[in-house]
Amino acid sequence: MKVLVAVKRVVDYNVKVRVKADHSGVETANVKMSMNPFDEIGVEEAIRLKEKGTATEIIAVSMGPLQCQETIRTALAMGADRGILVQTDAELQPLAVAKLLKAIVAKEQPKLVILGKQAIDDDCNQTGQMLAALLGWPQGTFASKLVPAADALEVTREVDGGLETVEIKLPAVVTTDLRLNEPRYASLPNIMKAKKKPIETVTPEALGVDPAPRIATLKVTEPAKRSAGVKVPDVAALVDKLKNEAKVI
Amino acid sequence: MSILVIAEHDAGGLKPSTLNTINAAAKIGGDISVLVAGAGCRGAAEAVAKITGVVKVLLADNAAYAHQLPEALAPLIAKLAAAYGHVLAPASTFGKNLMPRVAALLDVAQISDIVGVEAPDTFVRPIYAGNALATVQSKDKIKVVTVRGTAFPAAPAGGNAPVEAVAEAAADPGQSKFVRQELSKSERPELTAARIVVSGGRGMGSGDNFKILEALADKLGAAVGASRAAVDAGFVANDYQVGQTGKIVAPDLYIAVGISGAIQHLAGMKDSKVIVAINKDEEAPIFQVADYGIVGDLFKIVPELTAALPSKR
Numbered sequence: 001m002k003v004l005v006a007v008k009r010v011v012d013y014n015v016k017v018r019v020k021a022d023h024s025g026v027e028t029a030n031v032k033m034s035m036n037p038f039d040e041i042g043v044e045e046a047i048r049l050k051e052k053g054t055a056t057e058i059i060a061v062s063m064g065p066l067q068c069q070e071t072i073r074t075a076l077a078m079g080a081d082r083g084i085l086v087q088t089d090a091e092l093q094p095l096a097v098a099k100l101l102k103a104i105v106a107k108e109q110p111k112l113v114i115l116g117k118q119a120i121d122d123d124c125n126q127t128g129q130m131l132a133a134l135l136g137w138p139q140g141t142f143a144s145k146l147v148p149a150a151d152a153l154e155v156t157r158e159v160d161g162g163l164e165t166v167e168i169k170l171p172a173v174v175t176t177d178l179r180l181n182e183p184r185y186a187s188l189p190n191i192m193k194a195k196k197k198p199i200e201t202v203t204p205e206a207l208g209v210d211p212a213p214r215i216a217t218l219k220v221t222e223p224a225k226r227s228a229g230v231k232v233p234d235v236a237a238l239v240d241k242l243k244n245e246a247k248v249i
Numbered sequence: 250m251s252i253l254v255i256a257e258h259d260a261g262g263l264k265p266s267t268l269n270t271i272n273a274a275a276k277i278g279g280d281i282s283v284l285v286a287g288a289g290c291r292g293a294a295e296a297v298a299k300i301t302g303v304v305k306v307l308l309a310d311n312a313a314y315a316h317q318l319p320e321a322l323a324p325l326i327a328k329l330a331a332a333y334g335h336v337l338a339p340a341s342t343f344g345k346n347l348m349p350r351v352a353a354l355l356d357v358a359q360i361s362d363i364v365g366v367e368a369p370d371t372f373v374r375p376i377y378a379g380n381a382l383a384t385v386q387s388k389d390k391i392k393v394v395t396v397r398g399t400a401f402p403a404a405p406a407g408g409n410a411p412v413e414a415v416a417e418a419a420a421d422p423g424q425s426k427f428v429r430q431e432l433s434k435s436e437r438p439e440l441t442a443a444r445i446v447v448s449g450g451r452g453m454g455s456g457d458n459f460k461i462l463e464a465l466a467d468k469l470g471a472a473v474g475a476s477r478a479a480v481d482a483g484f485v486a487n488d489y490q491v492g493q494t495g496k497i498v499a500p501d502l503y504i505a506v507g508i509s510g511a512i513q514h515l516a517g518m519k520d521s522k523v524i525v526a527i528n529k530d531e532e533a534p535i536f537q538v539a540d541y542g543i544v545g546d547l548f549k550i551v552p553e554l555t556a557a558l559p560s561k562r
Binding site: 093 | 351429469553
């Protein structure tokens with residue numbers, strides 16, 4: 001079966017984000033960008049499905065400015081077969097991304113779409129569920145284990161109190177959680193090979209989707225800062241502070 | 250204007266997160282109805298009817314809603330939502346799984362994980378794992394919102410709302426089915442709900458050494474967490490991870506042991522009320538966010554601390 005994986009270009013998880021002085025957003029110019037870590041897990045899972053013989057072709061899709069090609073190249077270097085870039089400089093919110101993905105699904109007819117459960121920039125945790133709703137497909141969100149069955153998937157999901165396992169019929173949407181797998185590093189030969197893999201570029205207009213945002217960001221501020229406290233000389237002093245000053249034990 | 254709150258409940262009854270969500274609804278203002286959907290959930294409906302501010306409880310008690318799978322629940326909620334200005338649910342794995350599906354069926358955006366209400370259409374929510382706060386305004390007719398429980402106090406008891414059965418016929422789309430549930434049976438509290446968290450980092454040296462943290466945690470009635478470095482080194486499993494790509498925690502007391510304080514870890518715990526750092530490197534960045542720090546050998550300090558604490562049990 002064909003598998004579609006969605007990959008988002010985000011500020012690298014090791015970067016300390018800074019709020020812009022005019023409070024319009026977060027500084028992203030000259031900041032290291034990487035693939036959203038949850039999406040990396042999605043790419044890895046698709047590759048493992050292919051290695052097991054369940055998946056036949058893996059298509060990596062990204063959306064945004066031209067630089068998102070780099071994110072697709074990373075997926076190709078890990079093992080995806082080809083890429084699709086929905087190129088736009090407009091702000092894309094989860095509902096718009098879900099609609100664009102739906103249009104690509106209509107064209108490519110995958111049996112499974114894998115997305116990260118959330119992007120580490122906007123922390124929305126919405127796109128996979130929205131895509132499933134728009135397609136009328138079942139969803140296996142926050143997956144920590146996938147077991148392919150005949151025309152179905154058994155998905156173990158991370159829920160607040162532990163794990164829940166559901167069986168969903170294919171075609172389906174899956175979103176990944178941390179424990180699903182550990183993504184591989186792309187080897188140098190595979191990085192070289194990825195340069196020759198095709199990336200198709202389309203636009204929201206060509207897909208017939210109006211990506212206009214439904215939510216306006218009025219301002220972005222920094223949360224209250226913590227200041228460094230005191231160093232205590234020994235355990236006795238620490239216990240005293242926790243008991244009598246902080247009153248937390 | 251009226252608000253529909255989606256109750257979270259399980260076999261054990263109403264979940265407390267529902268009460269925090271009702272409080273957020275009260276902040277928005279308007280009549281609050283609560284939907285309790287599931288199978289055999291009359292008890293939860295009667296419990297939520299007694300909460301202050303609730304004017305009506307809608308009960309959808311049907312085998313099709315057993316285990317509250319989103320494929321069956323979302324169409325029901327989308328139908329009911331037409332009569333409301335807002336639909337709210339807790340930002341738990343239950344609400345996060347369900348609400349974007351509802352929003353997409355309504356062709357509206359969803360606003361995730363709000364921590365503040367500025368106006369009926371304007372909310373504050375953390376982005377970048379809480380490293381920034383965004384104030385966002387919805388332009389949609391129906392606002393579909395999930396609520397971070399720790400940001401709103403629980404709505405108190407004191408109401409007496411009528412419980413009405415939902416007239417909508419239930420249809421199970423038959424796309425998904427519940428197989429099983431394995432809830433963690435740890436003696437220790439859940440990481441994201443614990444009042445105290447004890448976390449270890451690369452400085453722990455090995456997974457075996459986490460035993461000294463577990464002893465400390467048990468003395469405090471605390472959960473055990475870890476930094477990404479400790480997880481990557483294979484000391485503990487992934488679900489221990491606190492940080493931007495792991496779990497976000499905000500306990501009353503967070504004890505960071507052998508954790509240097511990488512940005513991505515700080516993102517997951519900096520909203521803790523009191524932070525204690527134990528590290529041999531006095532230059533470690535963790536000390537810049539810690540209320541109390543001890544510089545020294547954790548293998549000496551942690552057992553000493555455990556011994557100095559009175560037992561909670």
